[in-house]
Amino acid sequence: MHHVQSAGLRERKKQRTRQALATAALRLFAEQGYEETTIADIAAAAEVSPRTFFAYFPSKEDVVFAEIDDRLAEVRERLARRPPGETPLETIRDSVLNVLEALVTEHGEYGAVQVRLVLERPALQARALQRLHEAQLEVAGRLRELCPDIDEIDAMAVSGLAIGCMQAVLTHCRRHGMDPGTTRAALDRALMIMERGLGSIPALHKAAP
Incomplete structure (x- = not known):
């Protein structure tokens, strides 16, 4: 029991460090520019060593996508464990809802910074497209x-x-600096549209045995 608890605690601590690095990076990118910010700067702002930075992110580019990578990992995990009696449509809806909660609460004002960086920089745009394709x-x-x-x-x-x-609706909200409430309402509408579209596929309505 103690082992399970300490493993869970370690995992949460790792997640907090990862998030501290991502938030520090976006704040520095906003304050002093992307090119001007070094990995040493990001590590110092998150109060860890540059070596620790590399334990979480292979490069400066990857830190820009930290949030998206985390959310996709959650979707993968949720899709892998489908409770008995649940339809695939319900599983998809549930995993998207979990992601929405996190997207609305995390990064706040720095969400716009992340979107702007990706839209302005061809290398980050290429990376974003690659991630989108792999996720699909x-x-x-x-x-x-x-x-x-x-x-x-x-x-x-x-x-x-x-x-x-x-992705399209979230990018729109962040580009226009919408507040969390407005963003949440927009994402809820997107979810409704998505569900309507998915409702036309019979295989998604079959419950798990």
Whole structure:
């Protein structure tokens, strides 16, 4: 029991360090510019060593995508453990809802900084596109595990719709500096539109045994 607790505690501490690094990086990028900010600066602002920075992020570019990577990891995990009696549509909705909570509360004012960096910098734009593509492929793969009778084109379309829909609306909200309440309402609308689109696929309505 003690071992499980200490493992959970370690995990939370790691997550806090990771988040401190990501928030410090975005704050410094906003204050002094992306090129001007070094990894040593980010580490110092988060009160860790540069070596610790590299334990969490391979490069300065990767720290920009920390939040998105974390949210996708959560979606993967949720899609992998589907409770008995739950339909794939319910599993998808639940995993998206969990992500919404985090997206609205995390990074706050620095969300706009992150979006601006990605839109302004070709290298970050290329990285964002690559991540988006990988996420769509992976979610489609998980969907096919979740409901083996789903058509592979349907699985790709569902994945593209879910990820593209949320990403487009979140980017819009952050670009325009919308407050958390407005952002949440916008993402809820996006979720409703997504569900309507997904409702047309019969395989998503079959409950797990």
